[in-house]
Amino acid sequence: MPDDLCFQTMGELSARLARRELSAVELTEAVVARTRAVDGLVGAFNSFDEADALAQARASDARRAAGCALGPLDGIPIGIKDVIAVAGQPLTASSRILASFVSPYDATVIEKLKAAGAVCWGRLNLDEFAMGSSTENSATKVTANPWDLARVPGGSSGGSAAAVAAGEAIVSLGSDTGGSIRQPAAFCALVGLKPTYGRVSRYGLIAYASSLDQIGPFGHTVADVAQVLGAIAGHDERDSTSVRLPVPDYSAELVAARSAGRKWRLGIPREYFGEGLAPEVGAAVQAAIAHYRGLGCEIHEVSLPHTPYAIAAYYIIATAESSSNLARYDGIRYGHRSAAATDALDIYFKSRAEGFGAEVKRRIILGTYVLSSGYYDAYYLRAQKVRTLIRRDFLAAFESVDAILTPTSPVAAFPRGAQADPLSMYLLDIYTIGVNLAGLPALSLPCGFTRDPQPLPIGLQLIGQPFRESELLALAEAYESGHDWKARRPDVSAQSAAPEGVHP
């Protein structure tokens, strides 16, 4: 019975909390118990603070008893990716260099969630500094996909996806720089939203690539994701890249859209259905297209001609920014300092050599190279020009369509260790990266399961116009309401632990 609580949607749980059929403490205790029971197998959490979570839950119950509950999020355990600062909690980015770091301050999104009464729960694993697509590049542990523990949950927000999929959190926050919310959502049969760049404050999010990073929610349903987005969105004085636009009531607009029965004009980019797309994934996406056609939507083929250059441009811009963003992890003020260091320069060399993993080092070196004197114009500047062209591709397509529909990932979750070559891993981000370069909102939602070799989730990506998350959510729900993929749930306990569950 408590396990059932853990798989209910936030909407259902909010209603039960509001009706006093359930207390926040009961719900939090159920989530804690579930986490204790399965996280040894899943490995979604870097750490969690049960006492802190229960204290938040008790405060929620006290508010409700006093008749001043804060809204639908009040008392809901929400998992937090370990790159988002929570005061008094570890903030490690799944890196040795921050292994013992505790944040003295709250990220803006955490302030907002706390103001909404949510129970901030645990520190969720990721690829170190959000660099990766499988959560295998973590210094803490490898997170398993709850649908198949031998497979990856996707990344970099693999912990955030796996925790919700395995019932260890009701909803969660991740961050998306090149697909890091959408691809794990696809791999774990969840709804995951990357908001428009500037929609959600980045203050308190450990920066990977500043011009691409955006925080967003995971949930079992579109409605849950809409609810969390409404809580975290909005301009922030502490992030000058956050946009001064009013925040719509996403949940209310979603409800309003249900009866509107809008006939969407949907664009299918031909560049997203070519070589490398797994047949079962392609078939599921085609079935989704057919569903929309059945709803009376117009389906148009569109072209995003600069798509082939997206990955190259991304790996120049993202690595350039990260080489500078990660310079602050130097062992001087906080974080890992090599015990063997003898002077300031030595502290830098040894602390960073010991503190960063291979993928992080690779990207710092790449980024340092592309910004070097004499190479800047050829790499960074050119990549920025490509970025502009990619954005123009999307905006041109949006002149004739309301949204763009693609697969989220060319493949379903792959076995851990299967993408040993970094470049082949990079290429798997082909469908998600363009969205970050263009700064657009996009979400992934479940659109089926593979059969061969076993049932694995497949994700459908919907790409919207800037700051029109409401439309995107309504479009997603138009699909979701006609399918019952969310009724399926992974049976973690029936599986045996995957080998090599923890990194050396």
Place this chain on the structure above:
Amino acid sequence: MSVPAATPAYEAVIGLEVHVQIRTQSKMFTRAPAGYGHPVNTLTDPVVLALPGTLPVLNKAALDQIIKAGLLLGCSIAPVCKWDRKNYFYPDSPKNYQITQYDQPICAGGAVEIELPGAARNLMGEHKRIPLTRIHLEEDVGKLNHFATESLVDYNRAGTPLMEIVSEPALRSADEAFAYLTSLRTIMVYGGISDCDMEKGQLRCDANISIRPVGDPTLGTKVELKNLNSISFVRDGIAHEIRRQLAVVAAGGRIVQETRDYDGQTGVSQSLRSKEMAHDYRYFPDPDLMPVEVDEAWRQRLQAECPELPFDKQRRFFAEYQLPYTITSVLVPDAELSDFFEAAARLSGKPQAVGNWIVNDLLRELGTAKVPLAQSKVRPEHIAELVGLIEAGTILNNAAKEVFIDMAQTGERPAAVVARRGLKAETNLDELEQWCRDAIAANPKSVADYRSGKESALNAFKGPVMRAAKGKASPKLVDETLRRLLMS
């Protein structure tokens, strides 16, 4: 001290990079307070310390100040203010990159008017305009404190708004560099942009120095001189470097491009690093900060806040008040003192007398009492009133000096001091005439001398008359009365 720029065959070419800390309440990219002299690491917050996840947000007051500085110096102001990262590792730099402006400085062009030393102290020197290349805004770094076996970092200074003012290589001597810094500092203080206290590091200067044969348009190999931490050290350091370069060339050597450190105490410089060790700063636009549009209304608002420039004020003081150079050269560098002067001059209508009282008596009294002008008990209306009393013959100069000292201590109006101390000039002519008659009667020898044409004999009578009058008699009146009586 004047140092010859070079031997006749060579001339020096000098460009200065001046860093000026901008006076703001808070730091450049966060709300942590900016300040000097606070306990170590107290002016910090998560942004200053570059904790994971923190982001910079522009303090618009800093941008206001640099635009104002640019307007004061006649720069053109860029329509868009853009930010770049300068990447390098050093423990005083919390992010290990500095937010600065690389290819699009907020201010370009402009000039600093300077005055070279005159032929004598009381003579105005030649004026020149030193063109500027650019002014840009960046953040200051922290401070390393070295101890026997360890170094500790104080981040109080880190993130303080700092502007870098780069001159064209248009200076030709150490004296010109001295005059440039003096003028620049005065202008920055005038504009309220910085206090420019070099001891507090609010103004710092690096100099690029080269020499070349006179008439050669190409620039020689430059040496960068660092750590010039007083205006006098700038002058001495540059003079020393010019002599060093001339000596190298005279000995048949070649100047090596390098950075040198000048020690003002010992007057010795040493090489810090050569060109081969130059950094690659990997500049790129800061993705955390949006470019800021500086529109015409913004520029005009700041233009309206710009005060009159010091040398413009000096020219106006010559024209409007007919003040001598020596008076203006004391008043003008101090905007507050100049305002004080103008207020008193307006009230009194006697600007030259007012100027003299301020420059001689007021500054002496303030200096003795170690009181800043703002706390002076003597206000412009006191000086105007005092000058009025003298002009009306109510008091005499000697008495006025006493009145001044008295009111500097008491803050009483001059008329009140005169009444209290009985310092009113003697105007009873009958009494004065009687004292003069007494003095003449008491000294027949001098009467004879005077009448035989010995003009100086008159002085023998004046002493007794003045003593009798207790200083309240007008010397002019005494002189006239004595002459009249002796003639009769």
